[in-house]
Amino acid sequence: MRIEEAELADVIVLIPQPFRDERGLFTRTFDAETFDDHLGRPGTAAAFVQDSQSRSVRGVVRGMHGRSGRSEAKLVRCANGAVHDVLIDIRPDSPTFGRSQAFRLDDEEFRHLYVPPGFLHGFQALTATADVCYRIDRPHDPAEDIGVAYDDADLGIDWPLPVTAVSARDAKAGSWRELLTRLH
Numbered sequence: 001m002r003i004e005e006a007e008l009a010d011v012i013v014l015i016p017q018p019f020r021d022e023r024g025l026f027t028r029t030f031d032a033e034t035f036d037d038h039l040g041r042p043g044t045a046a047a048f049v050q051d052s053q054s055r056s057v058r059g060v061v062r063g064m065h066g067r068s069g070r071s072e073a074k075l076v077r078c079a080n081g082a083v084h085d086v087l088i089d090i091r092p093d094s095p096t097f098g099r100s101q102a103f104r105l106d107d108e109e110f111r112h113l114y115v116p117p118g119f120l121h122g123f124q125a126l127t128a129t130a131d132v133c134y135r136i137d138r139p140h141d142p143a144e145d146i147g148v149a150y151d152d153a154d155l156g157i158d159w160p161l162p163v164t165a166v167s168a169r170d171a172k173a174g175s176w177r178e179l180l181t182r183l184h
């Protein structure tokens with residue numbers, strides 16, 4: 001498993017090496033020792049306490065979601081299909097504050113993102129169905145959900161496909177400007 005630094009500070013991309021043969025493939029999707037060694041923080045991998053999976057149909061957008069308080073660290077990968085995944089750094093002290101970066105996550109390369117606390121995250125499903133798997137380092141608490149509209153004009157996220165569906169929560173999410181007033 002290789003590890004690359006993303007453009008956004010502290011985000012890393014874990015890149016596995018799938019083994020393919022006539023049966024299909026085998027891939028390690030995560031290696032705690034490699035991950036902890038890269039971060040230089042033993043025990044970080046062991047902190048992931050909840051694993052979740054969502055399935056989305058083509059064109060669906062989920063996002064942009066974050067978490068208030070201590071926020072949460074997240075590992076994100078696409079186990080089936082492909083998604084256009086977007087991160088926004090909302091840490092006021094970060095050198096990449098306010099910047100976004102997009103990644104293709106799919107079931108060919110199995111790129112796996114490590115997203116530290118303090119980011120907004122969202123994605124669009126690019127295939128008939130796309131399964132996204134998450135691991136988070138704190139139990140989910142809906143009271144700490146924060147969000148920004150996926151189509152916020154100031155963010156200007158370039159979703160590759162027409163948006164076919166979003167959740168009721170995402171449809172009424174606030175603006176990036178509104179969130180900025182709460183971050184400073």
Ligand SMILES: Cc1cn([C@H]2C[C@H](O)[C@@H](COP(=O)(O)OP(=O)(O)O[C@H]3O[C@@H](C)C(=O)[C@@H](O)[C@H]3O)O2)c(=O)[nH]c1=O
Nearest residue numbers: 052054062063064065066121122123134140142167169
């Ligand atoms: C996110 C989450 C939701 N749920 C529940 C709440 C709700 O009843 C149902 C569906 O939740 P949502 O509509 O919020 O799911 P969704 O819109 O897919 O939310 C996810 O979006 C992506 C972009 C992320 O980054 C994730 O962290 C998460 O916020 O699942 C959990 O039990 N645990 C969780 O960790």
